[in-house]
Amino acid sequence: MAVLIFIIGTILGSFYLVISTRLPKGEDAIFSRSKCDSCGKILKWYNLIPIFSYVFQKGKCSYCHKKISSENIWAELATGLLFLFTYLWFNNGYNFFVGLIICSLLIIIFISDFKYMIILDSPLIISSILIIILKLIFIGFKDTITSILSGVALFIVMLVLLDIGKILFKKEALGGGDIKFSFLIGLILNFPIGLVTIILSSFLALPYAVASVIIKKNNELPYGPFLAGALFIVFFNYDKFLDLFNFLI
Ligand SMILES: [Zn+2]
Structure with missing residues (x-):
């Protein structure tokens, strides 16, 4: 297998x-x-x-x-x-299938965002549909609706961050793809842990951002790979992040 x-x-x-x-x-x-x-x-x-x-x-x-x-x-x-790795970590069931989708997004976003500074719509749309179907099968209707609302909430948070960034830096600090991607993160992880993931992604991106400003004199960085990386880390260690979140709250 x-x-x-x-x-x-x-x-x-x-x-x-x-x-x-x-x-x-x-x-x-x-x-x-x-x-x-x-x-x-x-x-x-x-x-x-x-x-x-x-x-x-x-x-x-x-x-x-x-x-x-x-x-x-x-x-x-x-x-x-x-x-x-996903198979060895989760074996099968809901987490296994969602894990495969996250790994697929990680690869696609890594390549397209680093090479072309773009997060494609179609992988995000297909992943969202697959996640909703998996949630309906494994988790049930009510929790699926909660997850969809979580996705919308995280989407709005990122949109607000984009506007704050525009006011502070006088330019777009986030791409449209990053904001659409955050819907999917909220959908998968629900709102609180989704927010933790966004925060983690900024810590992951920081060393790269500093290095690219110093070395390449370039302050445009692809943010998608760091969002995808944070999603991967949090999803595969969900219980630990949930404990950490509850502890902090
Ligand atoms: Zn040839």
Whole structure:
């Protein structure tokens, strides 16, 4: 079972890389066939086996022998390992499925936000729908409604933060994608722990923000990966964060 879940992860990882690099450029990610970036040759199924194809072709296109971006193997490996980790951590049930969705978002947002400074709408929408379905199945109607309202509340909090940021810094401190993403965080974790997650994300982003201002003289940072990272940490340690929250309150 663990091996199967790892393999599914690598296949999806390859798909997530395609989504997060093609959609921001306005390219079709689902219906166009995969092709070599250098020679444009349409790739056969045996060129597209996660990890194996890359290793056996020694990282080169088997037609024009130009180097293939190593992003492919990293996205496949990272997603496979995250899926395996989720299985070992939760085994199955509600937390397992939601954990897989969070790992998927982590990969997609990591790539699209660092490369193109964008959080795509479609993964957020699909994830929200899947989470609502999972909550209805495993947790029940009433708690699902509470979660949806939590998402809306967190969305509003982030919108207010955006406005405060605008007044303080005279520019947009948060992107629209970050605000939409916070709906999903509230939906998954409910309001109080969702808020804890937002706070944690700012601590995670701080060292990177300081470094990028000093080294790159750049004060625009992609915030999505840190939100996704905080969501991952909190969801996988939910009880600990709930205890901490209750203790502080
Ligand atoms: Zn080629």
